[in-house]
Amino acid sequence: SYVLTQPPSxxxxxxxxxxxxxxxxxxxxxxxxxxxxxPGQAPVLVIYYDSDRPSGIPERFSGSNSGNTATLTISRVxxxxxxxxxxxxxxxxxxxxxxxxxxKLTVL
Amino acid sequence: QVQLQESGPGLVKPSQTLSLTCTxxxxxxxxxxxxxxxxxxPAGKGLExxxxxxxxxxxxxxxxxxxxxxxxxDTSKNQFSLKLSSVTAADTAVYYCARVGRFGELGYWxxxxxxxxxx
Numbered sequence: 001s002y003v004l005t006q007p008p009s010x011x012x013x014x015x016x017x018x019x020x021x022x023x024x025x026x027x028x029x030x031x032x033x034x035x036x037x038x039p040g041q042a043p044v045l046v047i048y049y050d051s052d053r054p055s056g057i058p059e060r061f062s063g064s065n066s067g068n069t070a071t072l073t074i075s076r077v078x079x080x081x082x083x084x085x086x087x088x089x090x091x092x093x094x095x096x097x098x099x100x101x102x103x104k105l106t107v108l
Numbered sequence: 109q110v111q112l113q114e115s116g117p118g119l120v121k122p123s124q125t126l127s128l129t130c131t132x133x134x135x136x137x138x139x140x141x142x143x144x145x146x147x148x149x150p151a152g153k154g155l156e157x158x159x160x161x162x163x164x165x166x167x168x169x170x171x172x173x174x175x176x177x178x179x180x181x182d183t184s185k186n187q188f189s190l191k192l193s194s195v196t197a198a199d200t201a202v203y204y205c206a207r208v209g210r211f212g213e214l215g216y217w218x219x220x221x222x223x224x225x226x227x
Binding site for chain 2: 001031033035041042043044045048049054086088089090094095096097098099100101102
């Protein structure tokens with residue numbers, strides 16, 4: 001089945017830019033979605049269809065997808081952005097969603 | 109605004125069947141071309157997809173759980189349900205229900221419910 005690979009952790013200073021990658025075989029032809037999950041809370045969709053933002057998600061969150069890597073970019077990082085982030089695609093061959101292993105974003 | 113809420117026992121004995129219900133509010137479960145899914149997350153671990161259902165009753169399950177999972181829908185109650193049989197401690201997790209959007213994104217989630225498998 002399709003596999004998505006994320007770095008376990010990313011650290012960034014406040015005000016800087018965080019980039020979280022999601023690797024997969026030819027992921028560029030798939031729609032990638034990103035979720036933010038804070039401790040004790042349900043995941044929240046922050047990016048869908050590679051780069052679209054649901055209503056209420058700050059413009060600081062953006063996404064891109066090409067080749068074998070999708071990237072979630074968080075600009076002007078705030079302390080409140082500290083969370084686990086998961087990428088997800090829909091695997092058409094098995095007709096079900098596949099999640100990356102998650103990346104813990106630490107704001108220094 | 110669509111809202112989802114999981115309900116069911118928080119404690120299940122080993123070998124028994126875990127049963128959860130997801131109640132959808134803020135819209136009809138039958139409106140639009142949406143799938144409805146169950147996902148779980150063991151403590152400190154990542155997200156695992158369990159399965160999904162369409163309001164026609166069509167289902168698809170995670171192959172690793174397929175032999176033990178049944179997902180059903182009751183459109184009259186605006187609910188869908190999960191049954192997981194022969195549970196073990198490895199099934200202890202927070203269970204979420206969610207709506208699948210047109211691009212395969214999980215746009216709406218319930219708050220999650222912790223199910224512990226223990227005697």
